[in-house]
Amino acid sequence: MSMFTAVEMAPRDPILGLNEQFAADSNPNKVNLGVGVYYDDNGKLPLLRCVQAVEEDMIKAPKARGYLPIDGIAAYDEAVKGLVFGAGSEPVKSGRVATIQGIGGTGGLKVGADFLKKLNPKAKVLISNPSWENHRALFTNAGFVVEEYPYYDAAKRGIDFDGMLGALNAAPAGTVVVLHACCHNPTGYDIRADQWDQVVAAVKEKKLVAFLDMAYQGFGYGIQEDGAAIGKFVAAGLSFFVSTSFSKSFSLYGERVGALSVLCEDKEEAGRVLSQLKIAIRTNYSNPPTHGGAVVATVLGSPELRTLWEKELGEMRDRIKLMRHKLVDGLLAAGVKQDMHFITDQIGMFSYSGLNKDQMVRLRQEFGVYGTDTGRMCVAALNSKNIDYVCQSIAKVL
Numbered sequence: 001m002s003m004f005t006a007v008e009m010a011p012r013d014p015i016l017g018l019n020e021q022f023a024a025d026s027n028p029n030k031v032n033l034g035v036g037v038y039y040d041d042n043g044k045l046p047l048l049r050c051v052q053a054v055e056e057d058m059i060k061a062p063k064a065r066g067y068l069p070i071d072g073i074a075a076y077d078e079a080v081k082g083l084v085f086g087a088g089s090e091p092v093k094s095g096r097v098a099t100i101q102g103i104g105g106t107g108g109l110k111v112g113a114d115f116l117k118k119l120n121p122k123a124k125v126l127i128s129n130p131s132w133e134n135h136r137a138l139f140t141n142a143g144f145v146v147e148e149y150p151y152y153d154a155a156k157r158g159i160d161f162d163g164m165l166g167a168l169n170a171a172p173a174g175t176v177v178v179l180h181a182c183c184h185n186p187t188g189y190d191i192r193a194d195q196w197d198q199v200v201a202a203v204k205e206k207k208l209v210a211f212l213d214m215a216y217q218g219f220g221y222g223i224q225e226d227g228a229a230i231g232k233f234v235a236a237g238l239s240f241f242v243s244t245s246f247s248k249s250f251s252l253y254g255e256r257v258g259a260l261s262v263l264c265e266d267k268e269e270a271g272r273v274l275s276q277l278k279i280a281i282r283t284n285y286s287n288p289p290t291h292g293g294a295v296v297a298t299v300l301g302s303p304e305l306r307t308l309w310e311k312e313l314g315e316m317r318d319r320i321k322l323m324r325h326k327l328v329d330g331l332l333a334a335g336v337k338q339d340m341h342f343i344t345d346q347i348g349m350f351s352y353s354g355l356n357k358d359q360m361v362r363l364r365q366e367f368g369v370y371g372t373d374t375g376r377m378c379v380a381a382l383n384s385k386n387i388d389y390v391c392q393s394i395a396k397v398l
């Protein structure tokens, strides 16, 4: 009898399971739209030119790898504050933002969750229905009871905003509300600016704790535009949490670059909060890795490289939008009678296609087109070579 006899097999990660199925599929036309990754028009994961430029310089002047400070590279944390709140903004200038370099956006969320659990052990967490699959698991593992607020309305093909607001208004004080700052994953539907105002007012009035997950800043409309919700929370005088991910925006998935920022009332408070975030880090992984953070800090700290990054980010954003239009046109050309224009109303990497589980299974089995059973497709994995095939395949299962 082994000490692990009673250990049960954990369920497979649904997306990774899909990737394995895709890898084993012998269909020469197969297309993987199940991923949460941006591919270029050649179906390749891009290595951004700004990243390559920094790495070439690093090779010319190689450096030893010492430990980083617990909260990461200071210039990186400053750059993150600038992106999230605006470089010259009052919260940044007054020093009341506590920012740590995280291990991807996931790491930022986890450090924030651990800190919140200590701060308010009885609080509940609300996530959107549906949400990024890991939100529930991450906050549950941090010890929280996780519930949902209504978000997607399948019948309306949009957002059940009344339901969302109703749930926030009914939540007890101290409830942590996880909000997608932009480019909602998985639905692709974001709330409007005037609806954000109402969310901010509800958070303030009901004394909730906003935790904004910003994994796609720059993938929607632009860096500033996608951060607009943050500005609204600042203007309302609230303290809140923001996790950042550079996985997509720098195409640095495997380097695990992200952050957590906590807006506090003043500089002194930010110092105390930072000291607690550092404890969460120290007792989990001690300090962050060097490479990805150094690359991002260098790009964001150099006017030329930053301009190049914004250009490359804009190219990714525009290509996704082009694919949305091609998808709508292609489906029409393939004989689809339903109105598919909702695809261009959606924003970010994903589209909730409205296809049901049976249709998604048929797409996989008969055509080698892989999306999740929920109907989520990654528009950022479409390209000029696979788009016609995908449209024809969807038309056949609709």
Ligand code: PLP
Residues within 6 Å of the ligand: 036, 103, 104, 105, 106, 107, 132, 180, 185, 213, 215, 244, 245, 246, 247, 256, 257, 258
């Ligand atoms: N939050 C959301 C909404 C995401 O979609 C993702 C990645 O897919 C993450 C967080 C995690 O980002 P990272 O890979 O940087 O940990």
